[in-house]
Amino acid sequence: MEQQRGVFSSRVGLAFLTPALFFVVVFLLFPFVWIFYLSFTNQTLTGASALSPSFVGLENYARLFDFDRWARAGEFGSALWITIQFVLGSALLGQAVVGLTIAWAFYRRKGLLREIVFTLAVLAWIIPDVVVAFAWSAFLDYEQGTLNAILGALGLGRPDWLFRYPLISIILFNTWRGSAFSILLFSSALETIPPSYVETADVVGASAWQKFRDILFPLLRGHILTDLILITLWTFNVFTPYLLTGGGPTFKTEVVSIYIYRTAFKFFEFGKGGAIAVVVMLINLTLAMGYLAMLRRQKASA
Amino acid sequence: MNRYESPLARVGIVLFTMLAASFFALPLLWLATAPFDARVNLTVHIPAELTLDNFRAVFQNSFAVRALLVNNLIIAGGAMLTVATVATLASYGLSRTRIPGRDILVYVLILFSSVVGGTAAMVPLFLLAYHLGLVDTHIGVILVMSGGLLPSAIFIMRDFVDTIPRSYEEAALVFGASPLHIFRDIAFPLVRPGVAVVAIWAFVNAWGAFLIPVVLLRSPHNMPASVALYSFYSEAGTPVHTLVAAYAFLYTIPVLVLYLIVNWRFGFRFFGGIKR
Numbered sequence: 001m002e003q004q005r006g007v008f009s010s011r012v013g014l015a016f017l018t019p020a021l022f023f024v025v026v027f028l029l030f031p032f033v034w035i036f037y038l039s040f041t042n043q044t045l046t047g048a049s050a051l052s053p054s055f056v057g058l059e060n061y062a063r064l065f066d067f068d069r070w071a072r073a074g075e076f077g078s079a080l081w082i083t084i085q086f087v088l089g090s091a092l093l094g095q096a097v098v099g100l101t102i103a104w105a106f107y108r109r110k111g112l113l114r115e116i117v118f119t120l121a122v123l124a125w126i127i128p129d130v131v132v133a134f135a136w137s138a139f140l141d142y143e144q145g146t147l148n149a150i151l152g153a154l155g156l157g158r159p160d161w162l163f164r165y166p167l168i169s170i171i172l173f174n175t176w177r178g179s180a181f182s183i184l185l186f187s188s189a190l191e192t193i194p195p196s197y198v199e200t201a202d203v204v205g206a207s208a209w210q211k212f213r214d215i216l217f218p219l220l221r222g223h224i225l226t227d228l229i230l231i232t233l234w235t236f237n238v239f240t241p242y243l244l245t246g247g248g249p250t251f252k253t254e255v256v257s258i259y260i261y262r263t264a265f266k267f268f269e270f271g272k273g274g275a276i277a278v279v280v281m282l283i284n285l286t287l288a289m290g291y292l293a294m295l296r297r298q299k300a301s302a
Numbered sequence: 303m304n305r306y307e308s309p310l311a312r313v314g315i316v317l318f319t320m321l322a323a324s325f326f327a328l329p330l331l332w333l334a335t336a337p338f339d340a341r342v343n344l345t346v347h348i349p350a351e352l353t354l355d356n357f358r359a360v361f362q363n364s365f366a367v368r369a370l371l372v373n374n375l376i377i378a379g380g381a382m383l384t385v386a387t388v389a390t391l392a393s394y395g396l397s398r399t400r401i402p403g404r405d406i407l408v409y410v411l412i413l414f415s416s417v418v419g420g421t422a423a424m425v426p427l428f429l430l431a432y433h434l435g436l437v438d439t440h441i442g443v444i445l446v447m448s449g450g451l452l453p454s455a456i457f458i459m460r461d462f463v464d465t466i467p468r469s470y471e472e473a474a475l476v477f478g479a480s481p482l483h484i485f486r487d488i489a490f491p492l493v494r495p496g497v498a499v500v501a502i503w504a505f506v507n508a509w510g511a512f513l514i515p516v517v518l519l520r521s522p523h524n525m526p527a528s529v530a531l532y533s534f535y536s537e538a539g540t541p542v543h544t545l546v547a548a549y550a551f552l553y554t555i556p557v558l559v560l561y562l563i564v565n566w567r568f569g570f571r572f573f574g575g576i577k578r
Contacts, residue, residue, distance in 0.1 A: 006400035007471050012481045016395025019388045020452060024411065027449025031426035032418045038426060105318050113319040120326035122570060126557055128510030130528045131333070131550040134541065138336075139329040144344035146328060176329060230416060237420025239513050260421040265517055270425050277422035284417040292413070 032281070038274035045268035053271070060275035074251040076276060079259040083236065086171060086255050091235040094175030096228055099182020104212060107190045108198070118183065125180035133243035136173050137162070162245060166252045170241040177240065182227050189223035190216065222298050229291035233284050256280050333554075336547035344543065356548035360534075365522055366549060369530030373440070374509060374553075377526055380444035381451065381508035386501040388448070389455035390463075394489060396456070397463040398471070408457055415453040423450075424517050431518055438520040446518065447508050455500050462496025463489075499568060502560050509557060527553045 006013070039060055043053035064070065070077030102121070106114040124132065139146050142160040152158045161169045193216065201211045239257045241247075247254035247262065254262070256276065264273030331346045337356050339349035361367055396404050427446050428437070436442030466489065474484050490497075512528040519525055531553065534545040564570055 007398040007468050007475065007484075008395075008481055010399050010401065013395045013399025013401060015481070016391045016398075016485075020392035020456065023388060023445075023449045023452050026430075027427065027446060028415055028418050028423075028453075031423045031430065032414075034426040034429070035422070038429075043429075102322055105315065105322075109315070113315060117319055117322045117326070118570075119565075120323055122561065123330065123558070124326050126506055126510075126561060127330070127554050128528055128557065129512045130531050131510075131554050132329070134531070134546055134550055135329050135333045137541075138332050138344045138543070141344045146332060146344070146346045149345045150328075176326065179326075229413070233413070233416035234419070237416070237422065239421055243512065257421040260425070261513075264421075264425045265428075270429065273425045277425055280422050281417055288413040288417055292409075 035274045035277050035281070038270055039278045041271050041274075043270040043274070045270065056271065060272045061279075063272060064275055064279065074254060074259075076256075076259065076279075078251065079254050079256045082167065082253065083255040083257075085167060086174070086241075087232055087235045089167075089171035090174035090178070091231040092228065094171060095179045095182045095231050095235075096224070098175060098179040099186050099227065100224070102179070102183045103186035103190055104216070106187065107216075108195065118180075118187075121180040121183050124176055125178065129240045130243055132173075132177060133240060136176075136244055140169055163249055166245055166249060170245060170253050170255075173244055174235065174238065174241065178231060178234070178238075182231065185223060185227050186220065189220055193219050222295065225291060225294055225298065229288060232287060236280065236284055333547060333550060336544060337551040339544060342543045356544045357552070359545055360548045360552065363530075363533060365525075366527070366530040366533050368523060369525050370527040370549075370553060373524060374526045376440050377443050377447070377511075377515065378505045378508040380440065381447045382501045382505040384444060384448040385451045385455045385504035386497050389452055389459045389500055390490070390493065390497050391485075392452075393456050393459035393463045394485060394493070397460060398468070408453075408460065411453040412457055415450060419450060421513065424513065427514075428517055437518060438524060440524065442518050443515050444508075446514055447511060448504075450514075451504050451507055455504060458503065459493075459496050459500050462493050462499070466492040495568060499564060502564055506557055506560055 040055055040057060041053040042056045042059075044050050064076045067077075069075050071081075072078060102117060106117070138144075140148075140161040142148065142158070142163070145161075147161070148158040159165060197215050197219075198211055201215060206214075237257055238255075239261065241253055241255060242258045242261065245253040247258040257280075260273050260276050260280070263269050263276060328346070332344065335346065335349055336343075338352050338354070340351040340353040340355065341349075396408070401407070431437050431442045431446065434442070436445070470488050471484050474488055479487075510528065511526070515526050516529055519529075527549075531546060531549055534549055535541045561570070
């Protein structure tokens with residue numbers, strides 16, 4: 001977008017921005033810096049190390065990366081591996097694919113059918129966390145849940161979802177929960193594509209798949225990149241599975257956000273919690289930088 | 303948009319709609335009937351015996367009622383006012399001054415807030431609130447939430463601010479109006495739809511929040527509805543299904559109403575920078 005002319009001097013602009021800067025510095029930048037410091041201390045909530053935490057060097061990190069233990073259930077390596085599967089499954093394969101499919105299916109369509117699907121997806125997205133978690137625990141219930149009632153009626157078996165397939169359960173749950181964002185983003189993006197591009201293809205009789213692959217997909221690449229990075233970062237940090245499974249059974253759904261919560265706010269080991277948070281934030285930061293670099297390359301080549 | 307469509311494509315899209323609609327609706331359906339059901343049953347069905355007793359029982363739990371009608375309104379209302387005010391000022395300032403690289407700035411801010419989000423940031427945020435004496439206060443919850451919501455709010459708001467014409471403002475400037483006057487009397491009335499969207503968006507987010515209040519609040523009389531929902535669980539941690547469902551139903555109504563308002567007034571869509 002071209003830089004538009006300014007109405008005010010930059011001093012006035014800064015005055016308008018000051019309250020926002022205050023929030024960004026105090027509630028985003030400061031925690032980010034502080035957590036690095038914390039991760040090198042033995043800060044706790046109560047006891048002697050609460051008042052005067054001492055510097056412990058890399059001890060917290062050594063405990064995280066203790067490779068004899070770290071792959072065991074409930075340890076850092078295991079939580080990281082579960083998170084990677086969770087992000088790949090529910091963000092990339094789940095939300096992005098569901099979002100793109102639905103946006104594409106209703107491309108150049110208005111009306112009731114589109115309205116129904118979009119409204120239901122948005123409801124799944126905006127209803128409070130604890131409510132959807134509760135609804136899903138009823139939905140997935142082994143004996144009486146609606147899902148098993150349907151599967152049973154179709155003769156497809158009635159698995160005990162949260163016990164036998166806990167990770168698949170939270171992947172399904174998070175796909176359901178978050179797809180609306182990708183649906184809305186992709187359908188807005190599709191609307192910016194001039195209809196004439198596709199109408200020409202209609203005339204020569206291109207198939208729906210050919211139109212998608214050769215016309216829409218290349219034009220959407222930037223938006224797909226934007227979508228993927230945002231939902232990846234959000235899924236990395238999402239805490240809602242805790243409300244459905246509590247991280248169990250036996251830590252099988254303990255993603256890193258739950259692992260941090262357990263370490264810091266159940267055992268009150270802020271130092272170790274800080275170290276996990278640093279590692280997670282560094283992973284996220286790397287992903288975000290990689291994305292910005294890709295976006296710049298995309299823009300340069302466009 | 304009246305293009306020819308083969309009957310096969312028509313059938314296809316109807317089937318697809320049914321599939322997608324069931325995927326999104328099925329997990330929620332039970333929540334629409336269970337609150338009115340006299341008997342507990344987790345399968346979706348039409349209740350054999352309709353009742354309002356569950357709601358009556360919910361209203362006898364004074365802790366949960368206070369959470370919903372007092373604490374939730376304070377927290378969501380406070381976050382709404384803070385986020386709408388600060389985001390409007392900021393996006394207006396960004397839009398009306400020449401700040402080099404401001405487009406990338408907002409992008410970086412969104413990314414950064416996504417990186418420093420979730421439980422990772424809760425450790426220092428808790429300690430920050432602790433040292434400022436804000437633990438177990440609604441102000442603390444409102445401030446921490448607002449900090450997290452602001453970057454996206456500015457992103458949404460820019461969409462609206464950038465579309466209002468600046469010629470009135472420039473004319474007023476020539477006649478010597480102060481920037482604050484120009485903002486209040488000229489820009490703000492024009493950008494009101496954007497303020498409404500951002501305000502509702504912040505309200506809904508704060509209304510449903512669980513993690514921040516549960517970490518920052520201590521005493522039961524300060525807790526919001528997301529925590530109070532668990533007061534309908536037995537000591538052993540199993541939910542009293544009919545009561546939880548009734549409370550969840552009440553808790554969800556404001557979100558549904560606000561969604562309908564936004565959809566009716568502005569058309570729910572992707573607000574933000576899809577115009578690259």
